[in-house]
Amino acid sequence: RSERRPLVAGNWKMNGLRKDLVEAEKICVAAAAGEAGEAEVVICLPATLLISAAPACHAAGVGLGGQHCHGEPKGPFTGDLSAEMLRDAGASYVILGHSERRAGHNEGNAAVREKTRGAFRAGLTAIVCVGETRGQREAGDALPIVGSQLTGSIPGEATPQNLVIAYEPVWAIGTGLTPTLRDIAEMHRFIRERVGVDLPRIRDGIRILYGGSVKPNNAADLMRVPNVDGALVGGASLTAKDFMGIAGVY
Numbered sequence: 193r194s195e196r197r198p199l200v201a202g203n204w205k206m207n208g209l210r211k212d213l214v215e216a217e218k219i220c221v222a223a224a225a226g227e228a229g230e231a232e233v234v235i236c237l238p239a240t241l242l243i244s245a246a247p248a249c250h251a252a253g254v255g256l257g258g259q260h261c262h263g264e265p266k267g268p269f270t271g272d273l274s275a276e277m278l279r280d281a282g283a284s285y286v287i288l289g290h291s292e293r294r295a296g297h298n299e300g301n302a303a304v305r306e307k308t309r310g311a312f313r314a315g316l317t318a319i320v321c322v323g324e325t326r327g328q329r330e331a332g333d334a335l336p337i338v339g340s341q342l343t344g345s346i347p348g349e350a351t352p353q354n355l356v357i358a359y360e361p362v363w364a365i366g367t368g369l370t371p372t373l374r375d376i377a378e379m380h381r382f383i384r385e386r387v388g389v390d391l392p393r394i395r396d397g398i399r400i401l402y403g404g405s406v407k408p409n410n411a412a413d414l415m416r417v418p419n420v421d422g423a424l425v426g427g428a429s430l431t432a433k434d435f436m437g438i439a440g441v442y
């Protein structure tokens with residue numbers, strides 16, 4: 193763990209108008225004041241806010257991320273954004289394969305892998321999300337499902353610098369439910385082992401985040417689980433108070 197810097201990343205999803213940048217600015221002020229301790233702080237904003245947020249984030253050492261990108265650098269893809277465009281707008285991260293994209297936009301593992309390649313090409317760090325549904329967990333399939341998502345979604349060019357993995361059980365996202373600490377420990381150990389089989393050179397360095405109903409009141413317990421190298425935070429990343437209450441555990 194010592195060589196893996198904890199990462200606390202916020203996912204604003206489709207939330208945020210320009211007036212809400214005051215929260216992003218408060219996050220920057222708090223992070224610059226050392227409130228996140230040793231953790232790296234990243235906020236993945238709607239693409240429309242990236243350019244406006246960039247000066248304060250860059251000055252504070254807070255990373256900016258997008259929430260999705262197309263795999264190609266440019267071209268006839270109306271409504272899409274390339275990794276190069278996110279980078280040009282000030283981002284250094286992009287979330288890929290979030291369950292809301294996998295389910296709502298039919299993104300399969302191969303598509304996530306192509307987009308992740310696009311992120312690498314543009315110099316972005318991809319936060320690739322994996323996680324089982326409630327039905328898959330109840331059927332005892334959580335580990336094999338996550339295993340096949342990892343093998344199918346992660347390109348061979350991955351390094352601990354250009355890739356972060358986020359384990360987000362679909363049934364824990366936005367529900368207030370979390371797996372037991374024991375189940376999280378089992379899954380995170382499994383993910384590191386599986387990455388070790390597929391890409392042995394990144395096994396020990398890759399950061400594995402937990403995501404799904406992380407709040408200030410459960411973050412300390414969740415972040416102490418072995419092989420949990422930080423959090424991907426949805427709802428609680430929208431206010432500086434809650435988000436820094438989570439990042440503050442480091």
Ligand code: PEP
Nearest residue numbers: 365366403404405426427
């Ligand atoms: C997410 O969607 O990435 C997420 C973790 O959401 P929440 O924290 O709201 O469960």
